[in-house]
Structures are given as structure tokens and as C-alpha cells.
Amino acid sequence: MKRVLFLGILIAIWEVIYKLQIWPPILFPSPLQVGETLYLGIIDGSFITSLGDSFKRLLIGYGFALIIGTLLGLIIASSKLMEDTLGSLVLALQSVPSIVWLPLAILWFGMGEAAIIFVVVLGGTWNMVINASTGIKNVRPLLLKAAKTMGITEHNLFFKVTIPAAIPHLITGMRLSWAFCWRALMAGELLGSGNGLGQILMWGREMGNMSMVISIMIIIATLGSLTDGIIFKPLENKVLERWGLAKI
Amino acid sequence: MIEIKNIYKSFKQKDGSDLTVLNNIDFTIKEGEFISLLGPSGCGKSTLLNIVSGLEEANSGEIIIDGSPIKGPGSDRGVVFQEAALFPWLNVLENVKFGLKNKGISESEINETALKYIKKVHLSKFKESYPHQLSGGMRQRAAIARALAMNPKILLMDEPFGALDEQTRMMLHYELQKIWLETRKTILFVTHNIREAVQLSDRIVVFGTQPGRIKEIFEVKAARPRSKNKGYLLELENRILNVLKEEIEKVMKEEMGDEYHFEEGSLPWDPDRDMGSHI
Numbered sequence A: 001m002k003r004v005l006f007l008g009i010l011i012a013i014w015e016v017i018y019k020l021q022i023w024p025p026i027l028f029p030s031p032l033q034v035g036e037t038l039y040l041g042i043i044d045g046s047f048i049t050s051l052g053d054s055f056k057r058l059l060i061g062y063g064f065a066l067i068i069g070t071l072l073g074l075i076i077a078s079s080k081l082m083e084d085t086l087g088s089l090v091l092a093l094q095s096v097p098s099i100v101w102l103p104l105a106i107l108w109f110g111m112g113e114a115a116i117i118f119v120v121v122l123g124g125t126w127n128m129v130i131n132a133s134t135g136i137k138n139v140r141p142l143l144l145k146a147a148k149t150m151g152i153t154e155h156n157l158f159f160k161v162t163i164p165a166a167i168p169h170l171i172t173g174m175r176l177s178w179a180f181c182w183r184a185l186m187a188g189e190l191l192g193s194g195n196g197l198g199q200i201l202m203w204g205r206e207m208g209n210m211s212m213v214i215s216i217m218i219i220i221a222t223l224g225s226l227t228d229g230i231i232f233k234p235l236e237n238k239v240l241e242r243w244g245l246a247k248i
Numbered sequence B: 001m002i003e004i005k006n007i008y009k010s011f012k013q014k015d016g017s018d019l020t021v022l023n024n025i026d027f028t029i030k031e032g033e034f035i036s037l038l039g040p041s042g043c044g045k046s047t048l049l050n051i052v053s054g055l056e057e058a059n060s061g062e063i064i065i066d067g068s069p070i071k072g073p074g075s076d077r078g079v080v081f082q083e084a085a086l087f088p089w090l091n092v093l094e095n096v097k098f099g100l101k102n103k104g105i106s107e108s109e110i111n112e113t114a115l116k117y118i119k120k121v122h123l124s125k126f127k128e129s130y131p132h133q134l135s136g137g138m139r140q141r142a143a144i145a146r147a148l149a150m151n152p153k154i155l156l157m158d159e160p161f162g163a164l165d166e167q168t169r170m171m172l173h174y175e176l177q178k179i180w181l182e183t184r185k186t187i188l189f190v191t192h193n194i195r196e197a198v199q200l201s202d203r204i205v206v207f208g209t210q211p212g213r214i215k216e217i218f219e220v221k222a223a224r225p226r227s228k229n230k231g232y233l234l235e236l237e238n239r240i241l242n243v244l245k246e247e248i249e250k251v252m253k254e255e256m257g258d259e260y261h262f263e264e265g266s267l268p269w270d271p272d273r274d275m276g277s278h279i
């Protein structure tokens, strides 16, 4: 309820600024115009198709990021040597915004799908590596000891104790990586080719269709916060509670 | 029978020097015996227990159980730690079933065994609860059920009730004695509480510190239930306290320097003979 009210106020301020005519209407459309564009875009399916395109890239990239990230995380957690070498490399790579890789990606994969997905993968991977390795390294030694006194095999010790104990970190990693992939995707689509949300945003700019640009921005923001709010945040909370880590 | 043979253990410290934690530990635990390791904190009780459990290796000496030296941890020795080491992602029932799954028995037998031991520690109502939903005493009972369910010959307990309040601890003393009388397991019980040791044990191994070594072994010659032998037990407590006094003084001097004087008859821990976890 508070949020709806707040949104209402934001739209009202927007309307007021529009009425003040600081910028011409073509550059600063009214909420109503944007609403109309949004509605029409969804009705005729053009926004939905772009959304589908974007989501396909996102899911593929995200999937790779999780798998590669988790595997690298396990490798780093496995030895001090790996942590000092591979671990510090990952920390360095994490500080590079993944879009910086796009020129290279275009050279390697051509100006297409693969280049953008590559950027998305890099966007989510490093964070996942760090969360996975932290999770594995921080498993309470007491739990490992307890398991060992119950005649557990090495294999089960890893899959039945280490991995479950690391799940809170893994979930946090998944949640953050999703957000990073989403950002990387948008950056990639703005600069790359294809027919995703980012590309029709650019296309709107070239057409001078600010109403369309703002519509797409709204879709991006809504989707980002919805996926976090509906899927990831509740999942994370549930896991933290179950693992007895929730701060209540 | 557990033969603890000439155990020597030292740890590498940060500055590279070796700290001798256990020196020349040598005693035998009889089948079905309840034996306590008693001594001030830091004297190496947990280290010895970990060596017996196989989680830690001695630098020299060996642990021989029923004639064969141990190699690493095994399910013939159940361990209960000071903090109930329950898996937070499993409920009580699943926790108790955890170890049983390594035994190669059928699912229905696993379930049956787990439920039986959960009942033994009076947690049936909470079998679906997760560890974070339980009180400290309930968690410790679940950990005991988990250890018992594996049906180990030997139960190793490292200050299992140390973090609990007095009432809970007394109740668990009672339950543990009942379980011990029923199952006749050999129990090696670590504590720094003299009264607890005297209440529960057949024999008490009193440890000295720096390095950890056996000062004296006391036999508790009192029938159970122990509540009927108050006079004798109190006298025994005093005898043990006299032996430990020297050790406590040593630790105190170390921590507080020359300011500390041990005053006869003014023991701050007199009422319950608890030496406190900080010393």
C-alpha cells in the first residue's frame, strides 16, 4: 500500500514536470503517453517478443554462469594454492565490468547472439565463484567432524554435508549473479545486435521515440525487481530460516 | 576395553614452537565403564577425546580398542560434542537417520531405529522440528539420540552439558544415567565440573595442566542412584578439589601474575564445585 502511494506520487511529480514544459513533449513524454505506448507494445506483442529474446539470452548466460561459477568455486576452495592463484585472479576479474569484454567477444564470436551471451556469462560468473568458494570454505568444522564419527564416506561427506552446509552462500550467489547477468544483458544488448529489450530501447532512441525508451526502461526495472522479489528474495529467506541463520 | 597407551601430543603454535598438550597419558577403560576426564580448561581433555575418536592423531602412543589399534574415526565410537553438532538443514528425525544411512540397513529399519532413540530421549513430539527451533537441552538430547542410534560400543562425550542451565543439566544427568544403565555402553565423559563427574562416573581421571597429564585417578565407590550417598560424595568432591587446587592455582598465576593468592576456605566456586569454563 505504501509503495502504491509512493508510485502515485512519483507519477504525479512526473506529470507536473511534463506540464512545466522544460523539455519539449517529444523528449519528455507524459505518463499517459508512456502508458499508452507500453499498452500498445504489449498488445501487439512486439515488447513481448523482445522480452522473450532477452530472456532466452539471460537464461542461457545465467545457467552457464552458475555452472562455471560453482565449479571454479569448488576448485578454489579445494586448496590454498588454488585460492592464492585462481582466487586472486577471480577477484581481479570481478572488478572488470563485463561489458568491457564486448569488443573482444565480438572479435571472437562475431556480432551476434554468442557475443552477448558471453558478456552475460562473464557478468554472473565471478560473483558465483566467490560465493561458492566462500560457502565451501566456511562449512563449520564441527559438522564435518560429527559426520566423520558416523562412518561417512568421502563422497557422502562432500555431497551430504559440505554442499548442504554451503547452500546459504550458494543461494546468495545465485541471487546476486541473476542481478549481475541482467545488467550485463542490458549493456550487451544496447551495444550489440539482435531484437532484445536493450536493442529496441536503442532503436527507440534512434527513432526519437522517448515514449518507447521509457516504456522499455519501465519493463526492465519491473522485471528486475519482480524476479528478485518473487523468486530470489523469498527463496533466500526460506533457506536462511531453515539453516537457522535468519535474524529474527 | 579401551587401552590408552602412552599418548603424547603437541601442537605447532603460530610462532613455530611446539606446545605439549598431552604427556604420557596411559590408562585403561573397562567394558561398560563410565569414566570422566576432569580438569581445568586447556589441560587437553578435548584433545585426548578427539584422539580416542580418531579425529585427531597423537604424535606417539596408541589407542587400542578390544585388542586392535584404531585408525581414524569409526562408527564404533559415537561422539557428542559440547555444541550439539546437528545438521541445521535436517530435522531431528533426519539428523538421527543421517548416520544410520551409512550402515547398509533397510529404510524401514533406519526409520524404526531412529524413532526408537528419539523416543528414548523424549523428543518424539519434536521429531519434525529443525535444530534452530529447539532449546539447547533439546538439541543436546537429539545429538545424544543420533550418537546412540548408531549403536556404538563406546560413547565419547565432550562437556555435553557444559552450555546448559542447571535444571536442564540435572535432568539430562538423570536421563544419561538411565540410558547408560539400560545400554551398558562404555562412556568417556569430559567435564570441568567436579560435582558432575562425581555424580555420573565409576572412575574419575583428574588431569593436571601444562602439559596435560594424569594427576590421580579416583574411584567412586557409591551405589546408584547417587542421591542416596550425599556424605560420601561430598567428601570425595573435597578430595578431588584438593588435588585440583594446585592446578587451578597454576592456571590463575599464569593468567593474573603474582597478584593472585589462593586463599584457603574462600573458594568462589564452592557451592557447586564448578571450576568455571574460563580457567
Ligand SMILES: Nc1ncnc2c1ncn2[C@@H]1O[C@H](COP(=O)(O)OP(=O)(O)O)[C@@H](O)[C@H]1O
Pocket (backbone or CB within 6 Å): B011, B012, B013, B021, B039, B040, B041, B042, B043, B044, B045, B046, B047, B048
Ligand atoms: N588444533 C589446535 N592447534 C593448536 N593448539 C591447539 C589445538 N587444539 C587445542 N590446542 C591447544 O591445546 C590445549 C588443550 O586444548 P583442549 O584439549 O581443547 O583443552 P580442554 O578440552 O581441556 O579445555 C589448549 O592450550 C589449546 O589451546
Ligand SMILES: [Mg+2]
Pocket (backbone or CB within 6 Å): B045, B046, B047, B158, B159
Ligand atoms: Mg574442551
